Amino acid sequence: MCLAVPMTLVAVDADGGGTVELDGVRRSVRLDLLDEPRVGDVVIVHAGYAIERLDPEEARARRELFARLAAAYEAGVGGPVALAAPPPEER
């Protein structure tokens, strides 16, 4: 029942409903479980309800972490690959 894919909120209606979009496909969504939903929020949808927002900074940090892992692997580092979160200044 869970979808991992975040979708972008493109409309917020007065009655607690709204519209999300992913790759040009739009779906209606209920927004009763979010405080102050705004157009442009990237949300996680479960059973037709937005259950949480995606934090763009954290999402970027994870993308960068995985990119570094891939780069280290491809460079054939051989030694231990650090999985720990990057130091704050790198984020």
Add this chain to the structure above:
Amino acid sequence: MSVARALAGRIAELARALDGRAVRLMEVCGSHTMAIARHGIRDMLPGNVRLLSGPGCPVCVTEPGYVDAALALARRGVGIATFGDMLRVPGSDGSLASARAEGAVVRAVYSPARALELAAAEPDRPWVMLAVGFETTAAPLAALALEIRRRGVGNLALLCAPKRVPPALDALVADPELAVDGFLCPAHVSAIIGARAYEPYARDHGRPCVVASFEPLDVLHGLAGLLEQIVAGEARVDNRYARVVRPEGNPAARRVMAEVFEAADARWRGLGTLPRSGLRLRESFADLDAERVHGVAVQPGREPPGCRCGEVLAGRTEPEDCPLFDRTCTPAHPVGPCMVSSEGSCAAAWKYRGSQGRKS
């Protein structure tokens, strides 16, 4: 794929650092079970790292007596709105799918909000939404209850058996037979309840906990996180899904749930009755409680004979160890709920582990 290879390499390296010690990691959530099966993640793991499925499939832990109560309603003409996974779950005597084949009004819905439309389209028929699931689903169901109230819908009630994940973990860590070295904590349940909810299992029970999403790379990243803690001899809550999961969870969702539901003791298939592990409607929502409105009660039902779902859900048995697995029990002819639900361990094992996984 180099991220996957890098993560697999890291896991292999950590497994070697365990010096031959075998560890068992439990994935608590059905979405993890599916991702692990679909992407062959077990096969990527070193021999001394075993994965175990927990009680994370909401349909599977729902007791047969609940299905019996839903069937009783369906057979007297009440319209049933349900998540599709419930359709083929066996009760003591038939399933909702078989009742529908006999003419009962049973509609599969993706969202609880759809039940409002069904009830509005047939205002003379009483409708009941089957309210099962963990916190991720309980929050939308609570929002549905508020919306029924707000719109003054008079013909829609809820048959309530939502469940809470932490009391199930309490039961698991209290079981001296369960040797679990760490928990891969659910993704979207945690979005509601927050990563902090797992602190007792790390702090008081010494079990490393990692919150991870269920995309395949996130699962690997989460498993690596568990092994890092085990190798270092630590036990804490590591939130590796911080892009969605906050330490305190989603305050709006928690508020909506607290307004509608209160904790109550509940029966789980496999784990028995666990204190405060279920959610029931508060007294102020009694007029939406299908058990009261329609005079039905959820009684303990009869488990399918020979089915070992209960043990599978408690992490005591693997699907392949059930004598019925792949013999009388297959996804086309499921005997127990763990083979019915797409999130069930037996269905995942049957579909993805293939014949190598089946013991003959």
